[in-house]
Amino acid sequence: MGAIEDVYEDLETDVEFEEFAAAVEDKVEQMGGLADEETAAMLIAHELRDEEADTIADIEPGMNDVKFLGKVTSIGDVRTFERDGEDAEGRVCNVDVADASGSVRVALWDEMATAAEEELEVGQVLRVMGRPKEGYSGLEVSADKVEPDEDAEVDVQVLDTYRVEDLTLGASDVDLVGKVLDTDTVRTFDRDDGSEGRVANLTVGDETGRVRVTLWDDKADLVEEFASGEVVEVGDGYVRERDGDLELHVGDRGTVDRVDEDVEYVPETTDIAELEIGETVDISGGVIETDPKRTFDRDDGSEGQVRNVRIKDDTGEIRVALWGEKADREIELADRVVFTDVEIQDGWQDDLEASANWRSTVSVLDADGDGAGAGGSTGGAGTADATTESTADTGLDAFGDAEGAAGGGEAEAVTDGDGAATATADPDATEDVEFTGTVVQTGDPVVLDDGERTKSVETGASLRLGEEITVRGPERDGTIHAEDVF
Numbered sequence: 001m002g003a004i005e006d007v008y009e010d011l012e013t014d015v016e017f018e019e020f021a022a023a024v025e026d027k028v029e030q031m032g033g034l035a036d037e038e039t040a041a042m043l044i045a046h047e048l049r050d051e052e053a054d055t056i057a058d059i060e061p062g063m064n065d066v067k068f069l070g071k072v073t074s075i076g077d078v079r080t081f082e083r084d085g086e087d088a089e090g091r092v093c094n095v096d097v098a099d100a101s102g103s104v105r106v107a108l109w110d111e112m113a114t115a116a117e118e119e120l121e122v123g124q125v126l127r128v129m130g131r132p133k134e135g136y137s138g139l140e141v142s143a144d145k146v147e148p149d150e151d152a153e154v155d156v157q158v159l160d161t162y163r164v165e166d167l168t169l170g171a172s173d174v175d176l177v178g179k180v181l182d183t184d185t186v187r188t189f190d191r192d193d194g195s196e197g198r199v200a201n202l203t204v205g206d207e208t209g210r211v212r213v214t215l216w217d218d219k220a221d222l223v224e225e226f227a228s229g230e231v232v233e234v235g236d237g238y239v240r241e242r243d244g245d246l247e248l249h250v251g252d253r254g255t256v257d258r259v260d261e262d263v264e265y266v267p268e269t270t271d272i273a274e275l276e277i278g279e280t281v282d283i284s285g286g287v288i289e290t291d292p293k294r295t296f297d298r299d300d301g302s303e304g305q306v307r308n309v310r311i312k313d314d315t316g317e318i319r320v321a322l323w324g325e326k327a328d329r330e331i332e333l334a335d336r337v338v339f340t341d342v343e344i345q346d347g348w349q350d351d352l353e354a355s356a357n358w359r360s361t362v363s364v365l366d367a368d369g370d371g372a373g374a375g376g377s378t379g380g381a382g383t384a385d386a387t388t389e390s391t392a393d394t395g396l397d398a399f400g401d402a403e404g405a406a407g408g409g410e411a412e413a414v415t416d417g418d419g420a421a422t423a424t425a426d427p428d429a430t431e432d433v434e435f436t437g438t439v440v441q442t443g444d445p446v447v448l449d450d451g452e453r454t455k456s457v458e459t460g461a462s463l464r465l466g467e468e469i470t471v472r473g474p475e476r477d478g479t480i481h482a483e484d485v486f
Contacts, residue, residue, distance in 0.1 A: 003038035057101035070097030071154040074173030098170030105140040165208035172238035178204030182361035205265035273315035285311035336365040
């Protein structure tokens, strides 16, 4: 076996030996006798190895023909087109393939497109050779040769329906159902070719986790159709990586639709007392302070905005800075809020502070508590100790609400149908109630929150925000008139 054959055997390439030998002869001729056949063979082998892509992530635009393995994750429809100056109709089929490092779109032309439509299946492993270039949706490879490799294994999951924990880099044709946790506004940007792009984000979660969903161009407007708490189905998404986190992207083929399904999302939050500077964590608690939104000028001349709120859980309290669009979120005293992916920083007066930036999500779990206004009052002045035997005959109720009731709404006595006095009712007569909660508003009235309900309290006691107290006294018109505060 000669030197050329030895180099070729070590190369393990898909290039036929005759093609390799011809390239060696050309290289010898190009170098004008400066290299013998063995040296030229080694140079050609080096060039071929440079074209071998170890992973899909190694493929870059401008490379010569590359060869790689990938698992088919989606198969597009075959499209036809007119070629310039030719009568024959062209055909193309886009196939997404992936490995553990990422995914890439492969364009199959003419006969290969027809074969893909008839023979190719999702889940097959392909050996691809082609030319990388920048396509409309990013990097793609125009295939020169594609063949199935039944013996090769590529570690990429292909599922009918995904959960958040199932998402892997390179997955495409992804269908996922999740609860909307947060939404952003549509933003515009300039592409390298001078065109304007549009992008928006929403965050969805299920029982296995949460993921940021990125909506591109025409799909970006979908973000305005959904609100936190709704359940949506993302269809035909594809997974990319950004800043070390996986994201689910929706392009021209993708969809986002509202669905009538129950999805539970329970964030694993960190206790406020356990927070440390430099961590990126999820936290939750009741809002005990809110500050007005402030604007400021950035170094680049643009205007920014920030709003601070303070939350409290069973272990402590912390100020949260809401930056940019997050500052516009409607957050009120006594709201129960979850903040995800917030960065813990050194705040004012050596106090810890949580920073909610573009990566963070803000979810108000119960914006109004269990009731309206003072929260949780089920109406009226309570239950009267005595009522009339026949209010229908007299037109009066126990509280003297109808015309003819005495004075300030008090009915000292009402009659039954025979005109006999039967009972005395006092509208202010109520039983004492006891309520324990955190002070989320001072002043008149004081507002307490126990995590499930809010109560208005009239008291002359001096209280501070965040203090946990118990009050006891009669409740009238939805307000506890505290006789004891402890």
